Amino acid sequence: MTKSDKQFIRINDRLGKALDAPGVRDEVEAIVEQMDEADRRYVTALAELRRAAQLTQHDLGTAMGIPQGKVSRIEHGDDMLLSTFTRYLAAVGKHPRVVVTIGGHDVELELTATPE
Numbered sequence: 001m002t003k004s005d006k007q008f009i010r011i012n013d014r015l016g017k018a019l020d021a022p023g024v025r026d027e028v029e030a031i032v033e034q035m036d037e038a039d040r041r042y043v044t045a046l047a048e049l050r051r052a053a054q055l056t057q058h059d060l061g062t063a064m065g066i067p068q069g070k071v072s073r074i075e076h077g078d079d080m081l082l083s084t085f086t087r088y089l090a091a092v093g094k095h096p097r098v099v100v101t102i103g104g105h106d107v108e109l110e111l112t113a114t115p116e
Contacts, residue, residue: 046075046088053092063091086111 019025050060050071057071064071064087074080074088089096089111096111 049089049092050075055092060088060091064088 019028050057055063056068057075058068061068061071074084080088086096098109098111100107100109
């Protein structure tokens, strides 16, 4: 078969065909549901951190130098920059850090808030 003999197939058609393979659609739907649940936990976790510090969104926004509405968007967004996350944590507590478990060992990472 030469290059000119190949037929163009739209990507949506390829995706549709791939999803029609046995078990694939169910697997994709399960992964999407897991991702949605992770997003819900993420939103809850940020708001819980703020509430644990006994801060309102307005208080946190003042500490971060942003309006309350932006704090709400951060807490309900599905993605953010590491610098935004660091500033959020610094506004909630004094020494922002995260703990990552690698190979069964906890590694603590200090985060440093960077001024804008």
